[in-house]
Amino acid sequence: MRRIIVAKTMEEAYKARRDSAGAVYLTGGTEVLRLGGRADAGSTIIDISSFLPADISLDRDKNLVIGAAATFQDVIDSPLTPEWLRKACRYMASLSLRMQATVGGNIASLRDDSYLIPTLLAAGARLKTYGNRGFMEGSLQDYVSNGGSRYAILSVTVDRDACVASRRIARSSSTHSALNIALGRGRGFFAALKGSGILQGIEAINACEPVDDLTGSAGYKRYIIGQCAGLLSQEVEE
Amino acid sequence: MIEFVLNGRQVRFSGNPLTRLIDVLREDFGLTGTKEGCGEGECGACSVLRNGKLTTSCLIPVGAVCGDEIVTIEGLRETEQGKCLIDCFAEAGAVQCGFCIPGMVMAAQALLLCNSHPDEDDVRLAISGNICRCTGYDLIVDAIIMASEKGAGLW
Incomplete structure (x- = not known):
């Protein structure tokens, strides 16, 4: 049965998701029904937009804390946002999409053409989530390694002073990317490679066998990985 | 329901x-x-x-x-703002095949609601999520700026 549950609290949302196989959370709404999105014909959608935090602030250690419901445009507009993160948000070329798409949603959808995940991984981002043990904190790296989770993302914390460089390669600014790759100083390379998923570390990227698809051939993808890796290394060294 | x-x-x-x-x-x-x-x-x-x-x-x-x-x-075209936008799109010759135009007009309305005197950069940013495959962007930008001038006071 297809249905939408408009949750009023995180507890209510989590319970609904736990009890509904294939359920997904909805906030901005740009990923749920999109081609390659996670909602299937039997899904329940749980609207969590009414209570999810959307503010962008600094914590006691001067790290940037982004509410999961903050939109890409909110992040771009915030004076607290470092330029490397603003750049990643601008990879979403459409203003109207940027005003809808949320940071939490882009992470949770774990797409192989993710706009933000490589950059956030390269910055060592941490997540605050809500799950069966209540509120929890953990690294984005663990979240991705575990293939996401049924936990709701509440906020993302990043070090504003992180040194991160990134490149997104697509046939046009508005299409799915073939490659989105980022390098963080002291953290290494992270990539979203179309058809292959989220890859963490240069070993994983080198070991990956790219696939031919509409974004480019396997050979092309191998080529742009090499080129981008070289450019990013130079950029981070400088 | x-x-x-x-x-x-x-x-x-x-x-x-x-x-x-x-x-x-x-x-x-x-x-x-x-x-x-x-x-x-x-x-x-x-x-x-x-x-x-x-x-x-x-x-x-x-x-x-x-x-x-x-x-x-359909709702916008019944308003004075909508009529102004549609007239200006026609006057500027901004409509080619026309398929993108409803979306362009809605994007223009969203812009003018929060910025009644946009410059060219503002307009191009506002329609950045709207693709025209006839590639007639310049005339669309002209039309929106024309609407902001001719429709002064409407927004």
């Missing part, structure tokens, strides 16, 4: 709440001015205003707009 305000009128939809808003607008309410281009939210042809903000209706499940106010090109 999903209730929302559509072009100033309270409406109800009782079907599948995961139906895309664009499908409900076109098929259930007959508002075919809203076009489907890419079905991915990238081309902007399906743009409508949701609570005054530009939204791609091909991505939004209708269940998510419960209680919201939706304005489509």
Whole structure:
């Protein structure tokens, strides 16, 4: 049965998701029904937009804390946002999409053409989530390694002073990317490679066998990985 | 039952709440001015205003707009603002095949609602989510700036 549950609290949302196989959370709404999105014909959608935090602030250690419901445009507009993160948000070329798409949603959808995940991984981002043990904190790296989770993302914390460089390669600014790759100083390379998923570390990227698809051939993808890796290394060294 | 305000009128939809808003607008309410281009939210042809903000209706499940106010090109064209925009698009020669124009007009309206005197950069940013495959962007930009000048006081 297809249905939408408009949750009023995180507890209510989590319970609904736990009890509904294939359920997904909805906030901005740009990923749920999109081609390659996670909602299937039997899904329940749980609207969590009414209570999810959307503010962008600094914590006691001067790290940037982004509410999961903050939109890409909110992040771009915030004076607290470092330029490397603003750049990643601008990879979403459409203003109207940027005003809808949320940071939490882009992470949770774990797409192989993710706009933000490589950059956030390269910055060592941490997540605050809500799950069966209540509120929890953990690294984005663990979240991705575990293939996401049924936990709701509440906020993302990043070090504003992180040194991160990134490149997104697509046939046009508005299409799915073939490659989105980022390098963080002291953290290494992270990539979203179309058809292959989220890859963490240069070993994983080198070991990956790219696939031919509409974004480019396997050979092309191998080529742009090499080129981008070289450019990013130079950029981070400088 | 999903209730929302559509072009100033309270409406109800009782079907599948995961139906895309664009499908409900076109098929259930007959508002075919809203076009489907890419079905991915990238081309902007399906743009409508949701609570005054530009939204791609091909991505939004209708269940998510419960209680919201939706304005489509049909609703906008009945207003003085809409008439001004449509006249200026015609006068500037901004319409070629016309498929993207409803979305472009909605994007222009969203811009003018928050900035009644936009410059060219503002306009280009505002329509950055709307793709014209006839590539007639310059004339569309001219039309929106013309509307902001001719329609001074409307926004």
